[in-house]
Each structure stands twice: as structure tokens, then as C-alpha cells.
Amino acid sequence: MKELKPINDFFKNRKWKPFPFQVQAWEAFLKGESGLLHIPTGSGKTYAATMGPFAKFLNKPRKGLKALYITPLRALTRDLELALLEPIQQEQWPLKIASRTGDTSLSLKKKQLRDPSDLMLTTPESLAVLISQLDAEEILKNVEVVILDEWHELMSSKRGSLIELSLSYLRSLNPEVQTWAMSASISNLSEAAQVAVGRGQEPVIISGGSDRNLDLDTLLPKKIDRFPWAGHLGLSLKESLLEELDPDVSTLIFTNTRSQAEKWFETILSMKPEMEPLMALHHSSLEREEREAVEEGIKEGILKWVICTSSLDLGVDFQPVERVVQIGSPKMVARMIQRAGRSAHRPGGKSRLLFVPTNSWEILELEAVKKALKDKRIEPRRPLKKPIDVLLQHMMTLACGPGLRLDELWLSLKETYSFSDITPEELNWCRQFLTKGGETLQSYQQFHKLVYEEETGKYRPANSRVASHHRMSIGTIVSRESVRVSYTNRSRIGSVEENFISKLKKGDVFQFAGKKLEFVLLKDMTAYVKASKATTNVIPSWDGGRFPISETLGQALREVLTMKHPGLDRLLQPLLGTQKDLSILPDADTFLIEHWHSKEGEHLFVYPFEGKSVHEGLAQLWGYRFAQRKPTTFSFSVNDYGFEIVGPVDYGFQDLFDDDFYSEDQLIEEIGQSLQIGQLSQRQFREIAQIAGLVFTGFPGSPKTGRQLQISSSLLYEVFKKHEPNNLLIKQSLDEVLSNSLESSRIKKTLRRLQSMKTVWVRLESPSPLAFPLIVENLAIGKLSNESLEAKIARLKKSWEKKNEDSTHERRN
Numbered sequence: 022m023k024e025l026k027p028i029n030d031f032f033k034n035r036k037w038k039p040f041p042f043q044v045q046a047w048e049a050f051l052k053g054e055s056g057l058l059h060i061p062t063g064s065g066k067t068y069a070a071t072m073g074p075f076a077k078f079l080n081k082p083r084k085g086l087k088a089l090y091i092t093p094l095r096a097l098t099r100d101l102e103l104a105l106l107e108p109i110q111q112e113q114w115p116l117k118i119a120s121r122t123g124d125t126s127l128s129l130k131k132k133q134l135r136d137p138s139d140l141m142l143t144t145p146e147s148l149a150v151l152i153s154q155l156d157a158e159e160i161l162k163n164v165e166v167v168i169l170d171e172w173h174e175l176m177s178s179k180r181g182s183l184i185e186l187s188l189s190y191l192r193s194l195n196p197e198v199q200t201w202a203m204s205a206s207i208s209n210l211s212e213a214a215q216v217a218v219g220r221g222q223e224p225v226i227i228s229g230g231s232d233r234n235l236d237l238d239t240l241l242p243k244k245i246d247r248f249p250w251a252g253h254l255g256l257s258l259k260e261s262l263l264e265e266l267d268p269d270v271s272t273l274i275f276t277n278t279r280s281q282a283e284k285w286f287e288t289i290l291s292m293k294p295e296m297e298p299l300m301a302l303h304h305s306s307l308e309r310e311e312r313e314a315v316e317e318g319i320k321e322g323i324l325k326w327v328i329c330t331s332s333l334d335l336g337v338d339f340q341p342v343e344r345v346v347q348i349g350s351p352k353m354v355a356r357m358i359q360r361a362g363r364s365a366h367r368p369g370g371k372s373r374l375l376f377v378p379t380n381s382w383e384i385l386e387l388e389a390v391k392k393a394l395k396d397k398r399i400e401p402r403r404p405l406k407k408p409i410d411v412l413l414q415h416m417m418t419l420a421c422g423p424g425l426r427l428d429e430l431w432l433s434l435k436e437t438y439s440f441s442d443i444t445p446e447e448l449n450w451c452r453q454f455l456t457k458g459g460e461t462l463q464s465y466q467q468f469h470k471l472v473y474e475e476e477t478g479k480y481r482p483a484n485s486r487v488a489s490h491h492r493m494s495i496g497t498i499v500s501r502e503s504v505r506v507s508y509t510n511r512s513r514i515g516s517v518e519e520n521f522i523s524k525l526k527k528g529d530v531f532q533f534a535g536k537k538l539e540f541v542l543l544k545d546m547t548a549y550v551k552a553s554k555a556t557t558n559v560i561p562s563w564d565g566g567r568f569p570i571s572e573t574l575g576q577a578l579r580e581v582l583t584m585k586h587p588g589l590d591r592l593l594q595p596l597l598g599t600q601k602d603l604s605i606l607p608d609a610d611t612f613l614i615e616h617w618h619s620k621e622g623e624h625l626f627v628y629p630f631e632g633k634s635v636h637e638g639l640a641q642l643w644g645y646r647f648a649q650r651k652p653t654t655f656s657f658s659v660n661d662y663g664f665e666i667v668g669p670v671d672y673g674f675q676d677l678f679d680d681d682f683y684s685e686d687q688l689i690e691e692i693g694q695s696l697q698i699g700q701l702s703q704r705q706f707r708e709i710a711q712i713a714g715l716v717f718t719g720f721p722g723s724p725k726t727g728r729q730l731q732i733s734s735s736l737l738y739e740v741f742k743k744h745e746p747n748n749l750l751i752k753q754s755l756d757e758v759l760s761n762s763l764e765s766s767r768i769k770k771t772l773r774r775l776q777s778m779k780t781v782w783v784r785l786e787s788p789s790p791l792a793f794p795l796i797v798e799n800l801a802i803g804k805l806s807n808e809s810l811e812a813k814i815a816r817l818k819k820s821w822e823k824k825n826e827d828s829t830h831e832r833r834n
Contacts, residue, residue: 024051024080028072031108040065042229046201047073049225050166055200056225057172057214062205062362067104069227070168070201071140077165078139079114085163088140089191091148091184092170094335095122098142101170105140116140122147124309134160145180146496148187149418153492157422162194169217171335172202173355176216177402179411179497179712182439185216185404186415189433189440190423192219205362206355208573209401216404216438234371235361235394239378239387240265241592247599248793249381258377259288262346265375266326268296271319273339274328274346275360277568279304283560285348286328286535296326302535303329306503306563307515311534334359345372349379350386352568352632352661354393354577355400380794381596382662386570388586389577400573404439409749410713411497412440413451416480417714418495420455420471421488424479427452450749456480461745470714490717499708505547506533514538514550517561522548531559569632570661572767579630583608596790604789605781612778615792616674617785623672626792628663631771638692638763639771640664643682645691650677658798665795675782683776685769689759692768698758705762706754707734713750 025047032039043065046058050073060066074088092098098120105118119138121130123146133141137160143151151157167188175181191198202217204210214224240261266272266289274289276282286302293300301315301324312332318324322341327333334356345364351357361374376387393399412434419425431448434440453459458468470487471480482488503516514534525531525540530553532538539553570578583606586593600606607613607628615626629639636659644655644666653672658665668674692698710716716733741748759765783789788796 022048022051022076024076025072027079027112027114028076031112034111040069040229042227043069043072045227045229046070047076049227050074050199050201051077053197053199054225055218055222056227057202057204057210057217059204059207059210059226059228062359063365064229066203066205067101067170070170070203071105072108074140074166074168075108075114075116078116082115083163084137086137086139086141086160087163088166088168089148089164090140090142090168090170091145091175092142093144093174093180095124095144097170097335098122098144101142105142118142121151145175145184145187146498149183149415149495150492152187152190152423153418153421153488153495155422158194161191164191164195164198166199166201167191169200169202171204172213172217173204173207173402174335176202176213176404179405179408181216182405182408182411183415183497185219185437185439186411188219189437190419192221192436193429193433196221206358206399207402208399209403212404213402219436220438220441221436235358236371236373237357237361237376237387237391238374239376239384241384241589242378242381245381245384245592245596247595248788248790249596256284256288259292262375262377263289263292266346267344268299268325270325270343271322271339271341272326272344272346273319273333273342273360273363274326274348275333275351276328276330276348277350277352278563279306279330280560280562281348282328282330283532283535287532289326289328290535299323299325301327303327303332305330305332306517306561307534308513310513311515331356333363339363343373345374346377347374348377350383350570351390352574353400353571354390354398354573355571356568357390358394358399381593381790382794384589384593385581385586386574386578388581388584388589389574392581393573393577396577398573398577400571407440407443407447409447409451409753410709412443413455413713414491414495414497416451416455417470417482417491420480421482421491424474424477424481425471426479428478447749452480454749459745459748461740461748468715491714494711494714494717497712499711504543506538507547507549509541509549509551517548518563519546521561529559530555530557531561532557533561569634570630571632575630575632575661579607579609582606600790603785603787604783604791607781610778612775612780613783613791614780615783615785615789617788617792618670620670621667622670623668623674624788624792624796625666625668625674626663626789626795627666628791629771629775630662631767632764633659633661634762634764635767635771636660636664638765638768640666642688642692642768645694646682647674647677656799658795660794660798662791663795665792665799667799680776683772685772688769688772689765692763692765698755701758701762702751702754703735703738705757706738706750709750709754709757710734710737715750 028047042060046069049056058066058069060069071090078087090101092101102118102120108114109116109118117138118140119133120142121133122144151160154160169175169184175184188200200218202214204213207213210226214226218224240258242258274285276285282302282304290297290300301318303312303315315324315327319327319339319342342364345360347357347360351360361372364372364374378384416425416430419430427448434443450459455471456469456473457463458465462468470483472483473480482491504519504522505516506514508514517533522543527540527542529540530537531540537553537555537557538550541549541551597606604615605613613628617624617626629636640657640659644657647666648655651672653669656667715737738751741751785792
């Protein structure tokens with residue numbers, strides 16, 4: 022194609038040769054097609070997505086904003102802008118690039134609107150804010166293409182739903198607008214592509230780039246425990262890890278939680294104080310300026326060891342990084358690929374990842390990851406279905422900007438993937454909710470947000486205050502109740518959860534941002550601190566940080582349990598051999614249930630290997646069904662491999678068990694009886710209320726406290742439950758608890774799988790290696806005691822290991 026001459030010249034001048042998938046993408050774009058680029062990370066997908074539009078803009082110059090490049094992270098826009106400016110400046114193309122995010126100054130935003138760029142880099146939230154402007158139609162009417170980066174990360178969240186709705190508006194302005202999504206790690210490609218382009222187009226899927234070479238290695242302990250428990254290895258491998266780390270090799274050290282990152286940073290720094298100038302900590306609760314400084318330090322090669330969380334998962338280009346360390350199981354195959362891809366982030370690069378297990382079973386989890394990769398199995402990402410809170414926010418956005426016409430909205434929703442089955446009744450409910458406060462809030466003027474203009478047929482904000490509050494509240498990322506942490510001189514450090522700070526008293530020392538901090542006072546949602554040299558083990562914890570094992574990885578783990586593991590069998594023998602001696606090691610077709618009697622009662626251990634969320638629901642469901650047959654009170658513990666139900670002495674679990682335990686009938690109702698789903702739903706409603714605009718979170722610099730938000734949303738929840746039980750937001754809160762927190766669809770799927778398997782009941786003389794971590798979970802949340810958890814675990818292990826050795830000796834004799 023002659024239009025590609027400027028692009029080919031750029032590659033020729035750089036002595037590069039375009040990859041076939043890049044040429045294919047450029048040609049597809051120039052033909053007017055839309056679709057998805059499925060390209061490994063660091064393989065050149067950014068140029069694959071942008072050079073086609075650049076070729077068109079150079080061939081047919083037009084004024085105005087013509088391309089939107091949407092990224093999930095503001096930090097990505099800086100790297101992308103530099104990457105895209107390179108060919109523009111080198112070839113002196115008459116094209117302009119601009120970034121517009123929450124960090125962009127107001128003066129620069131105004132300048133961008135007066136003199137629009139050809140391509141704008143932005144985020145889902147900033148695009149929605151742009152649509153909420155009165156001149157949105159004039160600004161966006163010439164947009165020809167929208168590029169969606171890291172689509173797998175966005176699609177399965179409310180941010181993805183927000184993008185779908187924003188795209189539906191852009192398509193109403195220009196039905197010919199093209200959409201290209203990009204993803205490196207997703208399995209349901211057809212669905213992901215269709216969600217991106219909408220129902221009105223047939224997407225093209227372009228795959229290419231060589232599969233990244235992954236060098237996955239495990240840091241093995243010299244010996245492993247026969248009775249492992251969550252986290253028991255972890256820091257015990259610190260010396261071995263330091264032997265592996267090279268001060269001259271740029272390395273990202275990933276943990277799964279912010280608390281773990283803080284702990285590992287402190288541990289490594291205390292053992293290698295000379296590395297302090299070359300080390301840093303990075304997680305989402307640190308102040309933005311601190312995170313950006315760390316990112317810049319990585320790019321420039323100044324920082325060598327950075328301990329981080331998922332805050333660095335996505336595609337920031339850190340070319341100096343040569344190695345990645347993963348502490349603890351990633352719990353997802355895709356997450357392992359994503360993190361490994363942070364190293365050697367360039368075409369043809371070989372990613373190196375060192376896995377540090379935090380318990381002995383996790384050694385097998387990495388074997389499961391390897392098997393899944395070999396079999397080319399990776400987790401799908403599913404779009405949400407009809408989140409009403411996001412729709413209400415979008416309707417307000419349209420009203421604030423071009424004006425909301427329900428007939429136009431109805432047509433555009435039918436072209437989306439997630440909202441296509443919206444009913445006229447549901448859309449009318451949304452209209453009533455925004456204009457009159459619905460059935461329940463009609464008497465409160467602040468909920469009469471929209472008014473109808475007869476002359477235009479559009480809904481508009483009732484007043485300027487409504488519009489202002491809405492623009493400040495746009496977005497679907499709802500933060501937990503957090504408190505800013507600042508030094509007494511007011512320099513900011515980051516934020517921690519309100520619940521953590523509320524437990525501190527003046528003079529208490531805690532570790533945060535890699536520093537020892539002494540609490541001084543709490544004022545206006547800011548915790549003032551000063552530096553301290555005192556030792557402390559107190560580290561903030563954050564909700565929502567722990568990942569359950571994915572369905573894909575759970576399946577692979579069931580398959581590898583009984584396989585041979587060359588080079589590992591001898592190391593794993595104490596663990597797997599003890600499991601076989603005391604019970605059985607279940608294969609992929611065997612469903613293991615263990616029963617153990619102790620002085621506390623009867624313990625039932627069940628092993629579906631489906632992840633903590635599924636097991637929580639299953640434990641409550643089976644607990645309810647046992648209690649229906651013989652009423653009693655149970656206690657529960659769950660982990661990623663199974664769950665424990667503890668009943669009174671002589672409670673006959675096996676005698677009461679029958680095929681009805683696999684039944685899906687009344688599943689939701691029965692789980693609800695046991696789990697108090699109403700309370701979970703009320704907690705979920707708080708997030709929904711904020712997204713839907715029911716609760717105003719406060720002005721910049723003076724946010725409402727978590728308690729204020731909780732009281733506001735709880736009051737609304739109770740009012741709706743009592744006076745409007747069919748309220749769509751109440752229904753949504755229940756649906757989200759069932760689908761997200763309890764994964765009810767996976768519970769049903771798991772019950773069907775378990776029923777089809779061979780069930781083996783084993784009566785234990787002492788807990789097996791699979792049962793032990795569940796007992797530890799129960800101990801951790803159990804009765805108060807002067808004995809520390811570690812001391813109690815050590816005492817029980819010693820007792821059971823002796824009993825196991827005695828019984829093994831008896832069998833041999």
C-alpha cells in the first residue's frame with residue numbers, strides 16, 4: 022500500500038524490518054477494519070496499532086482530534102508519548118501527540134481543546150470527563166480510531182463497561198469509527214474482540230510475534246516440611262534469595278500484597294544496607310510522586326532492586342530490567358506471564374523469572390503453571406453484564422455534556438456487548454431514578470438530578486452544582502476508606518486504610534513506604550507522623566490484596582499432583598510421601614474427603630482445588646446442608662486447595678452425606694442462609710452507590726471519611742430494601758456478591774465436576790499435609806490464647822510428626 026511509504030521509510034531509516042503482524046495490522050486498519058491484536062508483551066504491538074492511523078493521517082491530513090489511545094494507567098501515557106514521538110520527530114511528520122489524564126494541568130487541558138492533537142493518550146476516566154464537557158461533540162466528532170491498550174485488564178472490570186459506553190457515544194457521532202484492542206494474555210480472543218468493536222462490526226483478530234522465551238526457575242529450599250502452612254517458607258529463603266540477586270542486574274521483585282512488599286523491602290534492606298541507594302519500594306498506596314520517581318529510576322538503570330506489587334504489572338517499558346522475582350504463587354497463569362514479561366521487554370528478549378515459594382505446596386503450583394503454559398492454557402477474561410451503576414453514571418455524563426436523549430442512548434446501548442439486553446423497563450427505571458430519585462427518594466430534591474428540555478428533547482443537569490459534583494465523581498475505581506500519611510512538615514508519604522490508623526495511639530511506630538514512622542496525630546483524614554529509629558513489626562494491611570487461585574491454574578494443579586517431577590521428586594518426597602502414608606494423593610479424577618477426630622470435635626477436610634472464593638461458598642453450602650440433616654453449629658476454614666468444617670464430637674459427617682450435597686437446587690438461598698449474604702450485599706452497595714452518584718465522596722483535598730460514606734450508603738440501602746425491594750442497584754449488589762465474592766457460577770460448575778468424580782473418604786489418625794494448613798487457618802481465627810500461633814503450630818507439628826513416625830514404624834514391623 023502506497024499510504025505506508027512514510028512508515029516503511031521510518032523502519033528503513035532505523036534499520037528495522039516490520040514484523041508480518043505489524044504490516045497485517047496496518048493494512049487491516051487502512052481497509053477500514055476493526056479488531057484485536059493478540060501479541061506477546063514487548064514484541065512491538067504499540068507500533069502495530071498506531072502506524073496504520075499515522076499513515077492515514079499523513080496521506081489525508083485533517084484538522085482536529087482523530088485518534089484516542091486509551092491505557093489503564095496514567096504512568097503508561099508518559100512512556101507511550103515518548104515512543105510515539107520518536108518517529109514523528111525523526112521523520113519530521115506533521116503530527117501532534119498529547120496526553121490527557123488526571124495529572125494533566127487545567128491550563129494544558131484548555132490548550133489541548135483550543136489546539137487539538139492528532140492523537141490523544143488518555144485513560145477511561147479522562148475520556149468520560151471529556152464527554153461530560155458541553156462542547157464534547159465538537160471535540161470528538163472527528164475521531165476516526167480508538168486504540169485500547171491492555172484490553173484484558175480493562176474488559177473484565179467496570180472500567181471496561183465505562184469504555185464500552187464511551188465508545189457507544191463516539192460511534193453515535195461517527196458510525197465509521199474503528200476500534201483496535203491489544204492484549205498479550207487472554208484466551209477468549211473472539212469474545213474480547215467483539216466486546217471491543219461492539220455488536221455492529223465483525224472483528225479481525227491478528228496474532229503474531231514470537232512467543233516470548235520464558236526462563237522459569239524455582240528457588241528451592243534445602244529440605245521441605247512434611248506439614249506446611251501458608252507463608253511458612255517465605256522469609257526463611259531470604260539468604261538464598263540474596264545469593265541469587267546480582268547488584269548489577271536490574272530486578273523487579275513482585276509480591277502479591279502491599280504488606281508483603283513492605284516486609285520484604287525491610288528484610289532485604291536490613292541484610293544488604295549497602296544496597297539502599299539502589300533499592301526502592303513500589304505499590305499503589307505510596308504517593309504518586311514517589312511511584313513516578315521509582316519508575317524513572319528503573320528506566321534510567323539507577324535502581325537495581327525494586328520490590329513491588331501489581332502496581333508494576335502492566336506494560337510500562339522498563340528495558341533495563343533483566344530479571345523478575347515472584348514471591349509466592351501468582352495464582353494465575355496470565356499474571357505469571359505478565360510479570361515475567363516485565364524483564365527483557367523488547368522483541369526477541371528472553372524473560373527470566375525466579376519463583377520463591379512461600380510454602381511447600383507452592384512448588385507444585387509453579388509446576389502447574391509450567392504445565393498450563395506448555396498446554397497453551399490461560400485464563401479467559403469475561404465482560405460484566407449490565408452494571409446499572411455504570412450506566413447511570415454514563416447517563417449523567419451525557420446529560421452534562423452533549424445532552425441525554427433516551428432514543429439515541431437506547432440505540433447505542435443495543436450496539437454494545439455488555440448492555441445490549443437492557444430492557445425498556447430498566448432504562449425507564451434509570452430515567453426515573455435520575456430525574457425523580459426513583460420510587461423512594463422523590464421527596465429529596467438533591468436526587469432530582471436531571472430535568473427535561475422540551476425544545477431539544479434532551480435531559481440536562483438540574484443545576485451547575487449537580488454537573489460539577491458529577492464531573493468530580495466520574496470513574497469506577499472506588500478506593501477503600503483511606504487516610505493520607507504525611508510527615509509533620511506536611512510532605513506526603515502515601516495512604517493507609519482508616520481502620521489501621523484508628524487502632525494506633527500517639528507514639529506507636531509502624532513501617533510504611535519502607536520507613537519506620539511514629540504516629541503523632543490524626544487530623545482532617547491525615548495521619549501525621551515523624552521518622553523513627555525504633556524497631557517494629559507493625560505493618561499496615563489492606564483489604565482485597567489476596568488473590569484466589571484461578572480455575573485454569575486449579576485444574577492444572579489437580580493434574581500435576583500425581584505426576585512425576587524430574588529433579589523435584591526427591592525434594593518433594595517428605596511432603597507427598599507423608600500425604601500418601603496418612604491419606605491418599607488425589608489424581609485429577611479423584612475427589613478426596615478426609616475425616617479426623619480430635620478433642621475439639623469432628624473435622625471434615627474437602628479438597629476441590631478450586632480457590633478460596635469458591636471454597637468459602639461451598640463450605641457454607643455444605644455446612645447448611647449438614648445442619649438441615651442434623652442441626653448443630655460449625656466452624657469453618659478455607660484455603661485455595663480445600664475447606665474444613667468442624668462439628669461436635671461424634672458428628673457423623675459421612676453417614677449424613679448423600680448425592681443431594683452436589684445439588685444446584687436452591688444453591689443461592691442455602692448459601693445465603695449460612696453466609697448472611699445481606700450483610701455482604703450491603704457492603705457491596707457502598708461501592709455501587711458511589712459509582713451511581715448516590716453518595717458524593719467529597720471535594721478534592723477534603724474527602725469524606727469512610728465512616729461518613731458507610732453511614733450514607735447504609736442508610737440508602739436500608740431505605741431501598743424496605744420501600745423499593747425491586748431497586749436495580751439493590752439487585753446489582755446481590756448479583757455482584759454472588760458472581761465476584763462467591764463466584765456462584767464456578768460453585769455450580771464445581772459441584773457438577775465433583776459429582777462426576779470418584780469420591781474417596783479417608784479417616785485420618787492425624788492430620789495430613791493437605792489438612793494441616795486448614796487447621797492452622799482455624800487456629801489463627803480461633804480461641805484466644807496466651808500461646809503464640811507459631812508456638813502452637815510448632816507444638817502440634819511435633820506431636821503429629823511423632824505420631825506419624827510411630828505409625829510408620831508399626832506398619833514396617
